[in-house]
Amino acid sequence: MSTDSRKIRVAVRVRPFNQRELEGNPRNIIKVLDKSTLMFDPDEDEDEFFFHGVKQTHRDITKRVKKKLTMEYDDVFDNTATNSDIYEVCMQPLVQSVMNGYNCSVFVYGATGAGKTHTMLGNEACPGITFLTMKELFRQIESLSEVRKFDIGISYLEVYNELVMNLLTKSGPLKLREDSNGVVVSGLVLKQIHNATELLELLALGNRNRTQHPTDANAESSRSHAIFQVHIRMVEKKTGQKRTVKLSMIDLAGSERAASTKGLGIRFKEGANINKSLLALGNCINKLADGLKHIPYRDSNLTRILKDSLGGNCQTVMIANISPSSLTYDDTYNTLKYASRAKKIRTNVRQNIVPSNVPKEFLVKKVNEQAEEIERLKAKVADLEEQLRKKEQQPAEGSPLALNETLLNTWISRIDSCYASMREALQHLIALKSKEKLLNMRVKLKEQAETIARIVTLDGSHLNEDIAKMEAAIDRCGKQVANQQADKTRWLERFRHSLRNRNTLREEILQTELATVLKGYLSGKDAEIEAIKSTLYKEHVLQMSFTYAQENKLWHNIMVLSGDIIQQNYLLLRSMDRLDSVTHDKLKRLVKLNQRQRGVTFFDDDCQQDRNEINLSSNSIDDIANLSDCSEDAVDFSPDNKSTLSTIGGGALKRSKLNDGSESESDTCPMQAESGTEENASERNVFKKPKIVGRTFSFKTTTSSGLTRPPISRRTPTKQAKPSVMATASQRLKVPRLVVSKTKMAQSPSGSAVRDENKLNVSDESCGIGSIANSTFDICTSKDSETESLFSNVLVESNVDPQVLDKVLRRASMKGGKMTLSVSKENRKKSPKRIDPPVEVSIMKTEMLYLPAPEANEISYYPYDTFLANASANSVINRYRMMKAKDGIGSTGGVVGGGGGGGGVGGSAVLPKSITARAANNNFDSDSDRNRHNRLMGIVKK
Numbered sequence: 001m002s003t004d005s006r007k008i009r010v011a012v013r014v015r016p017f018n019q020r021e022l023e024g025n026p027r028n029i030i031k032v033l034d035k036s037t038l039m040f041d042p043d044e045d046e047d048e049f050f051f052h053g054v055k056q057t058h059r060d061i062t063k064r065v066k067k068k069l070t071m072e073y074d075d076v077f078d079n080t081a082t083n084s085d086i087y088e089v090c091m092q093p094l095v096q097s098v099m100n101g102y103n104c105s106v107f108v109y110g111a112t113g114a115g116k117t118h119t120m121l122g123n124e125a126c127p128g129i130t131f132l133t134m135k136e137l138f139r140q141i142e143s144l145s146e147v148r149k150f151d152i153g154i155s156y157l158e159v160y161n162e163l164v165m166n167l168l169t170k171s172g173p174l175k176l177r178e179d180s181n182g183v184v185v186s187g188l189v190l191k192q193i194h195n196a197t198e199l200l201e202l203l204a205l206g207n208r209n210r211t212q213h214p215t216d217a218n219a220e221s222s223r224s225h226a227i228f229q230v231h232i233r234m235v236e237k238k239t240g241q242k243r244t245v246k247l248s249m250i251d252l253a254g255s256e257r258a259a260s261t262k263g264l265g266i267r268f269k270e271g272a273n274i275n276k277s278l279l280a281l282g283n284c285i286n287k288l289a290d291g292l293k294h295i296p297y298r299d300s301n302l303t304r305i306l307k308d309s310l311g312g313n314c315q316t317v318m319i320a321n322i323s324p325s326s327l328t329y330d331d332t333y334n335t336l337k338y339a340s341r342a343k344k345i346r347t348n349v350r351q352n353i354v355p356s357n358v359p360k361e362f363l364v365k366k367v368n369e370q371a372e373e374i375e376r377l378k379a380k381v382a383d384l385e386e387q388l389r390k391k392e393q394q395p396a397e398g399s400p401l402a403l404n405e406t407l408l409n410t411w412i413s414r415i416d417s418c419y420a421s422m423r424e425a426l427q428h429l430i431a432l433k434s435k436e437k438l439l440n441m442r443v444k445l446k447e448q449a450e451t452i453a454r455i456v457t458l459d460g461s462h463l464n465e466d467i468a469k470m471e472a473a474i475d476r477c478g479k480q481v482a483n484q485q486a487d488k489t490r491w492l493e494r495f496r497h498s499l500r501n502r503n504t505l506r507e508e509i510l511q512t513e514l515a516t517v518l519k520g521y522l523s524g525k526d527a528e529i530e531a532i533k534s535t536l537y538k539e540h541v542l543q544m545s546f547t548y549a550q551e552n553k554l555w556h557n558i559m560v561l562s563g564d565i566i567q568q569n570y571l572l573l574r575s576m577d578r579l580d581s582v583t584h585d586k587l588k589r590l591v592k593l594n595q596r597q598r599g600v601t602f603f604d605d606d607c608q609q610d611r612n613e614i615n616l617s618s619n620s621i622d623d624i625a626n627l628s629d630c631s632e633d634a635v636d637f638s639p640d641n642k643s644t645l646s647t648i649g650g651g652a653l654k655r656s657k658l659n660d661g662s663e664s665e666s667d668t669c670p671m672q673a674e675s676g677t678e679e680n681a682s683e684r685n686v687f688k689k690p691k692i693v694g695r696t697f698s699f700k701t702t703t704s705s706g707l708t709r710p711p712i713s714r715r716t717p718t719k720q721a722k723p724s725v726m727a728t729a730s731q732r733l734k735v736p737r738l739v740v741s742k743t744k745m746a747q748s749p750s751g752s753a754v755r756d757e758n759k760l761n762v763s764d765e766s767c768g769i770g771s772i773a774n775s776t777f778d779i780c781t782s783k784d785s786e787t788e789s790l791f792s793n794v795l796v797e798s799n800v801d802p803q804v805l806d807k808v809l810r811r812a813s814m815k816g817g818k819m820t821l822s823v824s825k826e827n828r829k830k831s832p833k834r835i836d837p838p839v840e841v842s843i844m845k846t847e848m849l850y851l852p853a854p855e856a857n858e859i860s861y862y863p864y865d866t867f868l869a870n871a872s873a874n875s876v877i878n879r880y881r882m883m884k885a886k887d888g889i890g891s892t893g894g895v896v897g898g899g900g901g902g903g904g905v906g907g908s909a910v911l912p913k914s915i916t917a918r919a920a921n922n923n924f925d926s927d928s929d930r931n932r933h934n935r936l937m938g939i940v941k942k
């Protein structure tokens with residue numbers, strides 16, 4: 001139901017001079033200028049006056065100065081206008097509104113004898129607007145009778161001396177009350193009419209009952225306010241929609257001053273009441289015109305009845321009747337002023353639709369339709385808002401930001417394509433290497449089997465045949481390896497080519513203004529490559545482990561069967577007393593070997609050379625399983641690259657099984673091949689597997705050149721006060737170290753005592769495994785919480801029986817900067833009390849945790865997830881926009897959060913600033929904060 005705000009339509013009707021006025025030769029004070037304008041108190045038309053033939057222009061100073069007020073209204077009717085004219089202009093539109101369901105009202109205002117009743121009721125020859133309106137109303141009702149059902153009831157009231165009377169029944173006074181529909185006259189019974197003729201009869205009846213007294217101004221002066229109301233109820237036959245409307249036609253009593261009526265006694269009193277109600281009406285009109293909220297409708301019964309018409313849900317027309325005679329100068333002037341004020345009043349009009357008789361189904365349907373409409377509009381609004389938001393976010397075409405984004409997208413697609421080709425080459429290369437390693441391992445295992453087959457044969461009849469089969473299988477493996485060499489070389493070349501492209505691209509990017517943003521993206525791409533590599537390594541190791549496990553199972557069965565046969569033969573020979581000393585010795589050695597396998601094996605220094613030989617052999621099982629020679633580490637961690645673009649920690653740690661750092665494979669690592677200068681190689685950080693000195697638990701860092709590297713603790717911003725240490729640290733890979741809490745003198749191969757703080761001396765052979773158990777080692781000499789976190793996930797490898805080792809590992813714990821390896825009493829009982837040769841234990845895996853590098857040339861390590869999240873082109877663009885917004889682009893340190901190393905890893909910008917900042921200060925509120933930080937920053941080295 002729409003509500004419309006409309007002004008009151010104000011018309012002014014000027015009646016002709018009546019007989020009395022004409023007799024008094026009055027002056028015309030109204031000059032109608034056009035259909036909406038009149039002039040009040042115009043100049044008089046004067047005859048030209050000539051004196052001695054000369055026109056006299058001087059004014060008659062005895063005459064009053066005229067007001068000459070030009071006033072504008074909606075309609076102005078001069079003295080020639082008929083009631084029909086008034087009806088057509090003012091009332092016909094109202095009739096249409098009534099039929100559309102709007103309340104309407106019209107009231108005539110003016111001094112006594114101004115023509116109000118004439119306008120409203122007229123006479124037989126000239127019917128008033130009430131009759132004409134009702135006639136038209138009935139005509140329209142007739143034409144709509146097919147689709148609507150109408151009920152029409154009328155009431156005719158008068159307000160006389162503040163009393164409300166029913167003119168049709170001459171009963172009263174009636175009381176007024178207000179309900180939701182507005183002001184209602186209590187006990188008012190509507191008279192039903194069916195045509196305009198019936199109306200005329202009722203109007204005549206009502207007028208006869210109306211209080212009238214002759215005044216000086218009007219012989220038939222109406223001394224009351226007459227209110228004629230038509231109540232129409234319309235019901236749509238099809239839908240049941242109901243409308244109830246009210247048309248009010250009000251003939252007000254004369255607004256003249258009491259003096260003009262020259263009334264005395266009762267006349268004076270009624271005049272005072274008339275003026276009181278009209279004064280209240282005037283107040284209401286004034287306040288409504290001023291837009292005030294409180295309107296004093298209750299000041300009089302007239303204003304209470306007119307409340308709807310003036311300020312409610314009603315289309316209202318006010319017809320101000322005036323006399324042109326100068327005799328009513330003041331009354332006319334007041335009427336015009338009121339009319340002008342009333343022009344400013346606005347009413348809120350709405351259709352009075354009451355769907356009370358509508359079927360329920362229809363209402364449900366309507367409600368559903370409207371609910372759908374609301375949802376549709378809501379979705380549309382949301383859609384439009386989203387479009388608007390996007391549009392606002394989009395940089396204007398041609399703006400520097402838009403241009404830079406175009407450039408950024410170009411760079412991103414170049415980077416994507418470069419890394420895609422690198423990824424493809426890497427995947428093929430690693431797959432080929434993995435296959436080659438697997439084949440080599442099979443060859444090795446078959447050779448071992450061949451050796452055993454030559455020994456374990458029943459009569460030698462099938463030996464040659466079996467050996468030939470094995471040889472053929474070995475040959476086939478060898479051929480497969482040879483066949484894929486060409487492929488391997490091709491993919492290696494492509495990989496190297498893509499690496500060169502990447503390096504060139506990096507150099508180019510560094511020259512651009514977008515370097516700061518793109519460095520982070522590049523790092524993310526490096527992380528992707530690293531992640532792919534890790535996945536492929538994992539698959540390779542799983543495959544190798546499976547093959548190895550199958551082989552072990554076979555060997556286990558062979559050993560069980562062999563042991564059974566040997567036992568039986570031994571007992572047989574002994575019972576026959578045929579056991580010679582040589583066989584007996586062999587059996588004793590076998591038993592001893594078997595015992596050693598169950599216990600812990602210690603290697604003497606004498607074994608070191610053999611061990612090295614094993615490790616150096618490209619055919620060793622360990623080496624075959626190791627794919628680390630496909631690593632890109634050497635490239636990423638060369639000093640040169642540190643100063644440009646750092647990569648993530650995939651290459652942070654390279655563990656070599658070689659003491660001298662040389663590669664065991666004939667084909668060098670592709671990554672190393674790119675940047676593998678000798679100098680770089682010497683700087684490469686290699687976790688060297690420890691030399692075994694007695695029962696030494698050793699762990700130290702060396703360079704590949706064999707030089708012992710000074711222990712490097714993780715650099716943190718809090719250590720920036722030590723520039724000498726930091727300068728070294730920033731150039732090198734940060735490697736944690738274990739330091740023995742009570743350093744003992746280790747035995748060198750030559751027997752001389754060597755002090756090595758990086759080794760844990762457990763040479764007390766009386767302890768055996770028990771010495772490892774419950775041992776506590778300090779983590780780094782300078783204990784600090786950060787170094788501790790470096791070792792938060794330590795795995796230990798040993799030559800101890802895997803089952804025992806496993807039990808030890810399960811009890812390896814870290815607490816307060818100490819690492820404790822412990823076995824339960826139960827396990828210790830099972831373990832041999834004394835073990836010879838010595839235990840070899842080395843750190844296999846640690847969880848390496850690094851903080852972001854605070855300086856441009858620092859290497860930083862970030863978790864894959866962080867980089868992968870950062871690797872999307874969108875995120876780069878978003879970051880770029882963010883930076884642009886902060887005006888930080890182009891500045892070296894503007895992007896990077898925390899340490900602010902612009903030349904470092906841009907990826908750190910994705911870290912929560914609070915964390916990086918606190919990390920930079922090494923200032924964590926709690927352990928959980930530190931752990932959270934470590935999780936964000938950590939990389940598990942595998």
Ligand SMILES: Nc1ncnc2c1ncn2[C@@H]1O[C@H](COP(=O)(O)OP(=O)(O)OP(=O)(O)O)[C@@H](O)[C@H]1O
Pocket residue numbers: 014015016018110111112113114115116117118119215218220221222223252253254255321
């Ligand atoms: N436009 C008109 N044309 C011809 N005669 C008119 C016109 N207006 C009024 N008259 C005549 O003027 C006389 C007074 O008019 P009317 O009774 O309508 O005045 P009124 O404003 O109703 O006065 P009151 O307030 O005292 O009732 C009537 O005889 C009426 O016929």
